[in-house]
Amino acid sequence: MDIIEFRFEAGADDGSRDDLRTLSPHLAGDHALRAHGRVVVEHEPVRPGELGAAEVVLAAVSAVVGVGQLAVAVRAWRDELNRPTGVRLVVPDEHRDEARAVFGALRDPSGERAAVVADPKPFGRIDPANSACVLIGVDRYVDRELPSLRAVYNNVEQLYDVLTDENVWGVETGRIRKVHHPRTAADLIRPIREMSELART
Incomplete structure (x- = not known):
């Protein structure tokens, strides 16, 4: 790794x-x-x-x-x-x-100040216009007596914001799916299949 x-x-x-x-x-x-x-x-x-x-x-x-x-x-x-x-x-x-x-x-969201030593080099291998993402988070247990994992839900939401931010990667919103607590295999397979098709175009 x-x-x-x-x-x-x-x-x-x-x-x-x-x-x-x-x-x-x-x-x-x-x-x-x-x-x-x-x-x-x-x-x-x-x-x-x-x-x-x-x-x-x-x-x-x-x-x-x-x-x-x-x-x-x-x-x-x-x-x-x-x-x-x-x-x-x-x-x-x-x-x-x-x-x-x-x-x-x-980086400062207002754009007034970049808190980095130097900006990274432009994208080479990964083009956001030809990419697609599926963000999956399981934030609840089968056992209802156990508390839900709010942090997992928040992580998916925040990662979505990061990946769609034009100053970070800039993936189009139509090329990214959020899947919160999938209940069935279809809940996982469907968005993955949709995004994999988009990634090929």
């Missing part, structure tokens, strides 16, 4: 360090993200002119599923923050295409 390491750093402004300290517990506390990777906080050596060691947040996640979940978690953190941030994201050059969704999630 391919693992991609995402490095979140504080920017030049003092406020970004505080933002980074709120990002780390947010990512570490995301149960869905933990299923596909790990999040750690590291301290860099003190550099000349600095009063203390700088913190960096490292998220090592699996390609595709883990990256998508990281984008959802970062977008949720940005929504809670509700203001521009100087937190920067660094990824190896060879993974910039895969990291596009996370770059987009970290």
